[in-house]
Amino acid sequence: MPETYPFSSRSFVLHQENIDTDQIIPARFLTTTSQAGLGRYAFHDWRFDGNGMPRNDNPLSGCDPHTTSILVTGRNFGCGSSREHAPWALLDFGFRAVISNEIADIFHSNAAKNGLLPIIAPQSAHAWLMEHPGAGIHIDLESQTVEIDGFDSFHFDIEPFAKHCLIENTDPLGFLISKMDEIKRYEEARA
Amino acid sequence: MSRSLFEKVWDEHQVCAETDDTPAILYIDLHLVHEVTSPQAFSALDAKGLKVRRPDRTLATIDHSTPTLPFHKGMSPPYASDANAAQVERLYANTAHHRIELHGWESPHRGVVHVIGPELGATQPGMTIVCGDSHTATHGAFGALAFGIGTTEVGHVLATQCLLQRKPKSMRIHVSGQPGPGVSAKDIILAIIARIGIDGGTGHVIEYTGEAIEALDMEGRMTLCNMSIEAGARAGLIAPDQTTFDYLQGRPHAPSGAEWDEAVAHWSDLRSDPDAQFDKMVEINIDALKPVVTWGTAPDTGIAIDAQIPPPKTASDAKALDYMQLQAGQDIAGAKVDRVFIGSCTNSRLNDLRAAASVMKGRRIPASVTALVVPGSVIVKRQAEDEGLDKVFKAAGAEWREAGCSMCIAMNGDKGAPGELIVSTSNRNFEGRQGPGVRTVLASPAVAAAAAVTGQITDPAKLKQVAHA
Numbered sequence: 219m220p221e222t223y224p225f226s227s228r229s230f231v232l233h234q235e236n237i238d239t240d241q242i243i244p245a246r247f248l249t250t251t252s253q254a255g256l257g258r259y260a261f262h263d264w265r266f267d268g269n270g271m272p273r274n275d276n277p278l279s280g281c282d283p284h285t286t287s288i289l290v291t292g293r294n295f296g297c298g299s300s301r302e303h304a305p306w307a308l309l310d311f312g313f314r315a316v317i318s319n320e321i322a323d324i325f326h327s328n329a330a331k332n333g334l335l336p337i338i339a340p341q342s343a344h345a346w347l348m349e350h351p352g353a354g355i356h357i358d359l360e361s362q363t364v365e366i367d368g369f370d371s372f373h374f375d376i377e378p379f380a381k382h383c384l385i386e387n388t389d390p391l392g393f394l395i396s397k398m399d400e401i402k403r404y405e406e407a408r409a
Numbered sequence: 410m411s412r413s414l415f416e417k418v419w420d421e422h423q424v425c426a427e428t429d430d431t432p433a434i435l436y437i438d439l440h441l442v443h444e445v446t447s448p449q450a451f452s453a454l455d456a457k458g459l460k461v462r463r464p465d466r467t468l469a470t471i472d473h474s475t476p477t478l479p480f481h482k483g484m485s486p487p488y489a490s491d492a493n494a495a496q497v498e499r500l501y502a503n504t505a506h507h508r509i510e511l512h513g514w515e516s517p518h519r520g521v522v523h524v525i526g527p528e529l530g531a532t533q534p535g536m537t538i539v540c541g542d543s544h545t546a547t548h549g550a551f552g553a554l555a556f557g558i559g560t561t562e563v564g565h566v567l568a569t570q571c572l573l574q575r576k577p578k579s580m581r582i583h584v585s586g587q588p589g590p591g592v593s594a595k596d597i598i599l600a601i602i603a604r605i606g607i608d609g610g611t612g613h614v615i616e617y618t619g620e621a622i623e624a625l626d627m628e629g630r631m632t633l634c635n636m637s638i639e640a641g642a643r644a645g646l647i648a649p650d651q652t653t654f655d656y657l658q659g660r661p662h663a664p665s666g667a668e669w670d671e672a673v674a675h676w677s678d679l680r681s682d683p684d685a686q687f688d689k690m691v692e693i694n695i696d697a698l699k700p701v702v703t704w705g706t707a708p709d710t711g712i713a714i715d716a717q718i719p720p721p722k723t724a725s726d727a728k729a730l731d732y733m734q735l736q737a738g739q740d741i742a743g744a745k746v747d748r749v750f751i752g753s754c755t756n757s758r759l760n761d762l763r764a765a766a767s768v769m770k771g772r773r774i775p776a777s778v779t780a781l782v783v784p785g786s787v788i789v790k791r792q793a794e795d796e797g798l799d800k801v802f803k804a805a806g807a808e809w810r811e812a813g814c815s816m817c818i819a820m821n822g823d824k825g826a827p828g829e830l831i832v833s834t835s836n837r838n839f840e841g842r843q844g845p846g847v848r849t850v851l852a853s854p855a856v857a858a859a860a861a862v863t864g865q866i867t868d869p870a871k872l873k874q875v876a877h878a
């Protein structure tokens with residue numbers, strides 16, 4: 219899990235709406251039993267043709283996550299399948315945050331748990347970012363702000379507990395386990 | 410205070426209410442597990458030295474990675490790859506180690522996870538049900554709060570039987586009217602998704618109400634709830650009624666005797682109060698609904714089967730048309746079909762197969778078309794064979810396979826070839842979902858069967874009557 223905040227990078231823009239998790243990582247790569255090394259399958263069928271050769275029309279060509287680790291996309295990113303392999307693949311590919319004006323529920327939750335920051339931008343900032351690939355972006359999780367070089371900054375929402383876990387680098391499972399007495403009481407009351 | 414069905418189920422399962430700082434802790438009654446989204450969760454548990462807390466509330470099956478080609482007892486299954494085999498073996502090992510009920514190869518109840526939960530009677534009204542699978546909403550047909558979770562959360566439920574959740578918003582979709590002949594639950598849900606959009610339900614739990622919903626049998630209700638996620642919703646549910654109770658009574662995991670009566674009494678209260686508030690409300694009338702098929706690469710692109718493909722409204726629409734090799738203004742009926750898939754947790758139950766068989770009966774699939782019929786479970790397969798449906802499919806020239814997800818997700822070796830147009834009874838027509846470059850048209854079992862026997866998208870009502878021998 220990438221743990222340092224704040225961080226800065228340039229944006230990489232994908233001009234598409236409704237990018238589903240089957241595009242982010244095609245199902246045939248889900249036969250793994252581990253979560254490591256999935257970056258090579260990120261957007262696989264957009265990057266490679268049926269023979270495994272790079273595609274000419276690859277919308278990710280020129281994307282170097284070392285310098286462009288913030289993905290900016292059209293509306294409703296991450297819809298479809300609940301596969302957590304999608305944020306695992308994006309993180310391993312090198313992305314650290316996704317900015318859109320709408321992000322699908324399950325992907326949003328999976329991404330936040332893994333440290334791929336899901337950021338919903340207001341319409342104006344989103345529209346500007348879509349038009350300015352490579353924009354310099356600074357993300358501060360603590361204050362929940364995104365600063366954009368040459369444009370306004372904006373505040374983003376993040377579920378407070380997810381934020382706490384990311385900043386403290388703690389596992390939410392530990393919190394659940396700390397509530398075991400309550401869980402047992404609940405079970406007994408219903409039995 | 411008046412509450413919706415969703416709120417009643419939610420409230421009953423709150424171990425701790427949410428605070429500003431922490432989500433609610435929600436108790437999970439039933440955790441369904443399959444081989445694809447669970448191995449990393451079990452590994453996380455093992456790494457922390459944790460046990461599965463309630464194996465008795467956990468139910469596992471193998472469905473996604475399993476081949477559907479028949480094989481002889483004692484032989485090893487014809488897996489498409491070593492990775493597929495390893496995934497299944499891992500679930501065997503994990504469930505044995507943690508003493509979880511697994512419906513593996515030897516089980517007479519094996520099948521697609523969302524088909525066997527209800528079939529076993531494990532899915533019951535008022536429950537909270539989760540699975541590492543977005544189509545978990547299927548179980549909402551029984552008035553359960555059922556939703557898909559990620560693998561990290563699968564680990565949370567395995568370890569604690571609980572989940573950290575913020576309460577979603579609520580939405581009511583009221584469906585009035587009566588379906589015309591040949592119109593099924595699949596057509597209704599495709600029409601709903603086309604109306605509200607692929608993200609129309611994002612952040613919400615949908616309750617489906619209205620005479621058209623009450624008139625559906627349980628299989629139809631499952632088809633409907635199944636695709637709630639295709640409108641972005643967390644879950645979809647329907648209040649339980651006599652239809653629900655009749656379906657459940659006598660099933661292996663359902664209560665019996667005095668417990669049954671008690672359960673029915675409790676379940677009968679599970680409905681939204683008359684003045685319950687919803688964050689969003691939608692009304693749809695289906696009196697004039699025709700069978701629906703999709704033209705694009707998202708499930709919200711459904712149109713009536715006798716309609717023309719609409720002009721693209723966005724760049725995504727234009728890209729979808731390009732991918733689908735279809736033209737705006739073209740009749741969707743008549744588009745040439747290469748392959749047909751009848752199956753998936755949306756449409757692989759007995760009534761689905763009956764609907765498909767009634768169209769295929771006495772007809773032949775042209776040589777240019779390949780058709781695959783994949784029952785949702787071993788039980789469905791046996792029931793269909795008892796009725797002779799397998800013979801109808803085979804006589805028509807379709808392949809009759811073993812139970813599994815198959816070409817719905819195309820990760821077990823069953824898939825289309827690049828460029829092929831597939832009419833599919835599954836739930837997703839995303840680019841490449843049924844194999845790289847494959848073009849998917851979503852449809853009901855009857856429409857898929859009509860596509861198989863004519864080699865083109867065809868309204869089953871337009872097929873010439875054939876004399877049934």
Ligand code: SF4
Nearest residue numbers: 544753754814817818
């Ligand atoms: S049939 Fe398709 S949608 Fe249903 S569980 Fe299997 S892969 Fe998922």
